[in-house]
Amino acid sequence: xxxxxxxxxxxxxxxxxxxxxxxxxxxxxxxxxxxxxxxxxxxxxxxxxxxxxxxxxxxxxxxxxxxxxxxxxxxxxxxxxxxxxxxxxxxxxxxxxxxxxxxxxxxxxxxxxxxxxxxxxxxxxxxxxxxxxxxxxxxxxxxxxxxxxxxxxxxxxxxxxxxxxxxxxxxxxxxxxxxxxxxxxxxxxxxxxxxxxxxxxxxxxxxxxxxxxxxxxxxxxxxxxxxxxxxxxxxxxxxxxxxxxxxxxxxxxxxxxxxxxxxxxxxxxxxxxxxxxxxxxxxxxxxxxxxxxxxxxxxxxxxxxxxxxxxxxxxxxxxxxxxxxxxxxxxxxxxxxxxxxxxxxxxxxxxxxxxxxxxxxxxxxxxxxxxxxxxxxxxxxxxxxxxxxxxxxxxxxxxxxxxxxxxxxxxxxxxxxxxxxxxxxxxxxxxxxxxxxxxxxxxxxxxxxxxxxxxxxxxxxxxxxxxxxxxxxxxxxxxxxxxxxxxxxxxxxxxxxxxxxxxxxxxxxxxxxxxxxxxxxxxxxxxxxxxxxxxxxxxxxxxxxxxxxxxxxxxxxxxxxxxxxxxxxxxxxxxxxxx
RNA sequence: GCCCCUGUAGCUCAGUGGACAGAGCGUCGGCCUCCGGAGCCGAAGAGCACAGUUCGAGUCUGUGCAGGGGUACCA
Numbered sequence: 001x002x003x004x005x006x007x008x009x010x011x012x013x014x015x016x017x018x019x020x021x022x023x024x025x026x027x028x029x030x031x032x033x034x035x036x037x038x039x040x041x042x043x044x045x046x047x048x049x050x051x052x053x054x055x056x057x058x059x060x061x062x063x064x065x066x067x068x069x070x071x072x073x074x075x076x077x078x079x080x081x082x083x084x085x086x087x088x089x090x091x092x093x094x095x096x097x098x099x100x101x102x103x104x105x106x107x108x109x110x111x112x113x114x115x116x117x118x119x120x121x122x123x124x125x126x127x128x129x130x131x132x133x134x135x136x137x138x139x140x141x142x143x144x145x146x147x148x149x150x151x152x153x154x155x156x157x158x159x160x161x162x163x164x165x166x167x168x169x170x171x172x173x174x175x176x177x178x179x180x181x182x183x184x185x186x187x188x189x190x191x192x193x194x195x196x197x198x199x200x201x202x203x204x205x206x207x208x209x210x211x212x213x214x215x216x217x218x219x220x221x222x223x224x225x226x227x228x229x230x231x232x233x234x235x236x237x238x239x240x241x242x243x244x245x246x247x248x249x250x251x252x253x254x255x256x257x258x259x260x261x262x263x264x265x266x267x268x269x270x271x272x273x274x275x276x277x278x279x280x281x282x283x284x285x286x287x288x289x290x291x292x293x294x295x296x297x298x299x300x301x302x303x304x305x306x307x308x309x310x311x312x313x314x315x316x317x318x319x320x321x322x323x324x325x326x327x328x329x330x331x332x333x334x335x336x337x338x339x340x341x342x343x344x345x346x347x348x349x350x351x352x353x354x355x356x357x358x359x360x361x362x363x364x365x366x367x368x369x370x371x372x373x374x375x376x377x378x379x380x381x382x383x384x385x386x387x388x389x390x391x392x393x394x395x396x397x398x399x400x401x402x403x404x405x406x407x408x409x410x411x412x413x414x415x416x417x418x419x420x421x422x423x424x425x426x427x428x429x430x431x432x433x434x435x436x437x438x439x440x441x442x443x444x445x446x447x448x449x450x451x452x453x454x455x456x457x458x459x460x461x462x463x464x465x466x467x468x469x470x471x472x473x474x475x476x477x478x479x480x481x482x483x484x485x486x487x488x489x490x491x492x493x494x495x496x497x498x499x500x501x502x503x504x505x506x507x508x509x510x511x512x513x514x515x516x517x518x519x520x521x522x523x524x525x526x527x528x529x530x531x532x533x534x535x536x537x538x539x540x541x542x543x544x545x546x547x548x549x550x551x552x553x554x555x556x557x558x559x560x561x562x563x564x565x566x567x568x569x570x571x572x573x574x575x576x577x578x579x
Numbered sequence: 580g581c582c583c584c585u586g587u588a589g590c591u592c593a594g595u596g597g598a599c600a601g602a603g604c605g606u607c608g609g610c611c612u613c614c615g616g617a618g619c620c621g622a623a624g625a626g627c628a629c630a631g632u633u634c635g636a637g638u639c640u641g642u643g644c645a646g647g648g649g650u651a652c653c654a
Contacts, residue, residue, distance in 0.1 A: 011599065020597060026634050039634035067598060068634095112654090152654075288652045302581065308652040318654060347583060348649055374584085375648090404617095413615050427617085438603095439592065442584060444647075451591075451604080455617050458592085458603040465617050473614050511595080523593065526602080537610095537619040557614095579617075 008500065009071050015496045016060070016073035021046040025068075043068030076496065080487035080556075083503045087559035095506040095566055097139030097513070102367075105143040105329055106132040108341035109246070109253070112149040113238035114158035116175075116182035117245045118383060119391040119447050120343075120376040126436045126572060127373055128341040129251045130518040133570045135339075138513035143333060145255040147325070148242065150235050151263060153217055154185070159230050160213040161188035170237075175394045178241030181234065182385055182392075188213075189386045221315065245393060248429070250572060255333070257325055266320035269327060270310045278359050279309055288312045293355050307352045322353050323360075330364050337367040339516065344372035344442065371516050374444035391447055400428030400453050407455070413472070415578050426574035428453070430460030433573050437522040458526055460573050463564065466529035466536075467575045470561035473541050477554055485552040494535040495556065501531040502563045509570070518571070525567040532560050 006017040025042035037045065047065035054063065061075045087094045108128020111121045129144070136142035149155070161184050171180045192210055195202070219227040246253065270289055273279035279291045289310035294303055309319045329335045340350060350370035357365035377383065383390045404424040408415070415423055435452040439445055455461040491499075504524065512520035541557055544550035565575040 005595095007595085007597090009598095018598090022597070022634060029634075043634080069598065149654080154654085290651065302650090305582095306651055311652045313652090315652090317652065319652095344584065345648055346654080349654090351583095372584085407617080411615095411617050443592080444585085446591090448591090454604080456604085457617095459617080461617050462603095465615085469615060469618085476614065515595095519593085523602090526593095530602085533618060534620090536614080537616095540614070542614045578615090 009073075012071070013493055014073055015076060015079070015500060016071055018069050018071045020069045021050070022068055040068050076491045077486060077488040080491060080495070080499050080552075081484065083499050084487075084552075084555050084559045085484055087502060087562050088555060091562060092566060092569075094562060095509045096137055097506075097510060100139040100141075102140055102336040103143065103334060104135050104140045104337040104339065105145055105255075105333060105335040106135070106339045106341065107145045107147055107257075108132075109146040109242075109251070110149060110342065111242060112152075112154060113235050113242070114150075114155045114181050115185055115238070115385065116178045116390075117242060117393045119393055119396055120383060122245075122249075122393045122396075122432075123373065123376050123436045123445065124341055124343070125246070125249060125251060126433055127371065127441060127518055129249065129572050130437060130521070130570065131339065131341065131371065131516060133572065134509065134513040134518065134521060135516075137570055138509055140337075140513075143254045143335065144252065145257060145329075146246075146253045147257045147259065147262075148239065149259045150238075151220070151260040153213075155231070155235075156217040156220055157188050157192070157213055158185045159220075159227070159234055160216045161185070161191075162234055163230055164212075174241050174244050177237050179392060179394075181238060182390070186385050186388060193386075248397065249433075250574075257328075259321060262321035262325050263316050265324035265328065266316040267310075267314075269324045270320060273309065273323075273356075273360070276360070278356065283310075283312060283314075286312055291352075291356055291359070293352060293359070296359055297355065304352050304355050305348075307356065309356075318349065319353065322349075323356060326353065326357055326362070326368070327360075330362055336364055337369070338364060339369045339371055341371045341373070344374060346370070347372055369516060371441060373441035376445045376447050378447055391449070396432065396449060396452070397429065399449065400432055401425055403453055404428045404455075411455075413468070413578055419578075423576050423579055426576050427455070427461050427464060427579055430464050430568075430573040431455055432460075433571065434460030434463070434522065437518050437571060438526075440519045441517070460571075461579070462533075463525050463529040463568060464573065464576060464579060466532040467561060467564045467568065468577065468579045469536055470532065470557050470564065471577045473536075473557050474554070474561065477542060485555045486548070487552050489546070489549050489552070492539055494531075494538045495553070498531045498535045498556065498560055501528045502559055504528075505563050505567065508567075512570075521567060521570050525564070525571060528560075528564060528567060532564065535560075 004019040006019050009016050009018040021043040022039060024046055025039045028042065029039060044065065044067065047068055047070045050070055051063050051065045057072070059075050059078055060072045062073050064071045090096070106128055108131075109121070109125040111117055132142050132144050158181055166184060171177045192206060192213070194206065198206070216227055220231060270279065273291065274281050274289065278296065279289050281289050283289065288308045290306050290308050292306045294305060297304070307319055308317060309323065311317060326338065329338055342350065347370060354365050354368045357368065375382070378389060378391060380389060401421070401424045404427045405420070408420065408424065431453050436445070438458065505528070508521060508524040512518060539553065541550065541553040544553060568575040
């Protein structure tokens with residue numbers, strides 16, 4: 001019986017577990033054993049047999065064999081009490097997995113400095129943070145790592161334009177300053193972009209600008225003190241904005257890798273890979289340093305192809321830096337599993353990096369995982385800073401708060417004046433965050449602000465509202481919390497559904513963490529909230545006539561509130577007491 | 580050329596090889612003298628095509644069609 005695969009009984013309206021015997025029957029048929037009945041009928045026969053054999057089982061009220069399935073119905077009072085008691089004994093730890101020995105690092109939030117943080121970066125950061133919370137809660141020791149891109153031609157373009165046109169200026173306010181840098185970047189790229197029908201004068205001017213910027217990049221690479229200082233100051237403005245965004249999203253990074261630092265590490269590992277015979281140095285012939293991955297793996301068909309790990313001029317690439325960083329993650333941080341939250345266009349890049357790590361001899365290469373996710377675009381098309389077509393995170397966030405405050409008077413309960421803004425932040429962000437999590441990561445998101453900031457239906461506020469309603473009942477109850485309560489009355493189907501959902505939470509945590517899929521938790525949280533709302537509407541709690549029933553239902557409400565809070569916490573969404 | 584991702588209701592999305600494919604938005608119709616209506620209850624409405632594997636396929640395999648991405652010195 002224990003070897004069978006059990007699942008909840010669908011659409012019976014009753015409560016229990018179910019299994020089928022089609023597999024057994026099919027195996028028999030293949031082995032030529034048993035009678036000659038068609039599989040479905042034979043399965044039904046076996047189900048009836050097993051039902052007869054098991055007889056009475058503690059905790060099971062009755063059994064039935066139907067259409068090849070065996071359904072076992074729970075003794076509701078017993079099972080309900082166990083679930084509710086467990087939640088209320090464990091509280092915030094309900095659903096936490098047993099400690100695992102492996103250490104996991106999740107790398108996410110890799111925005112470029114000297115730009116501003118847009119909604120696409122937000123999707124990345126939210127996915128990464130929720131994944132980190134999930135694997136941590138599932139029992140793994142977890143390290144959060146961020147990797148800002150603070151170097152390269154894009155960054156230097158801003159530094160160049162800043163010095164040439166804006167030096168000495170500096171807007172007030174962290175986000176205003178960050179967004180100002182993005183404006184400078186857009187202006188600069190417009191100046192440097194080749195236009196149709198430009199006059200020879202214009203061409204000359206544009207090429208002169210381009211030469212200046214490339215000269216500045218060369219100086220940066222050579223540690224020129226003047227360029228370094230310009231870079232350092234503007235970089236810090238960007239990082240200040242970035243840190244504030246992380247604070248808004250309640251993200252606490254353990255490790256900060258910077259691209260400019262990985263750049264230095266990169267040059268060392270290239271020599272090591274050449275010395276080990278993994279990489280081939282073609283610089284003597286004017287070429288780059290490469291790894292012929294397919295050839296090294298003995299593959300005849302092209303799959304991982306060849307990766308360039310150092311430019312012919314000796315400067316580094318993303319590949320160089322990712323290899324260096326991986327080595328550091330393994331050797332300095334002793335990471336067993338390494339997860340990279342990066343958009344799907346870099347799939348080949350990471351497959352190549354992971355294979356090179358394998359060739360390099362790191363056993364952890366096997367447990368490197370690229371969590372790829374789809375692009376965030378706008379209804380008008382791809383985001384483009386140059387065309388001024390970006391949805392900046394901070395602007396969307398401010399708009400979210402504004403919209404919550406606008407509807408607060410008609411929708412809210414009594415919120416203390418000094419908490420109005422705080423609650424609005426939690427609700428607005430809850431809507432935004434949930435909209436990012438409720439789509440599977442391999443799908444693109446067309447960001448529509450009205451959809452993302454909707455508060456009705458399958459949204460963050462819907463789940464938060466379930467928490468608020470549960471809290472509201474508990475606040476009004478004058479009864480002291482009981483140690484336990486027997487559910488030995490006839491439970492309504494709404495109570496059964498709610499308890500069933502609560503009991504699913506620990507499995508949902510494990511599944512979401514094992515599959516690296518925040519969506520699993522997002523979907524679960526909605527189902528749980530949905531079960532609570534239905535229960536809330538249909539089943540009286542404080543008005544229950546009998547005291548025993550009232551006490552049991554109060555404990556159920558407390559357990560539901562706790563489980564909703566735990567799920568929301570994993571989703572990086574606040575669970576307010578009022579809204 | 581080769582590789583990867585996606586195709587489910589008007590729209591946006593779910594769906595561990597199992598019973599009757601689920602939601603939200605939108606549309607239509609109900610529900611506040613009752614624990615907070617950011618809610619509840621109901622109606623209409625769906626697996627790109629064709630093969631294959633299987634007792635059983637939205638799910639696995641193949642082919643085709645459609646959209647997106649990648650494919651040595653971009654990030």
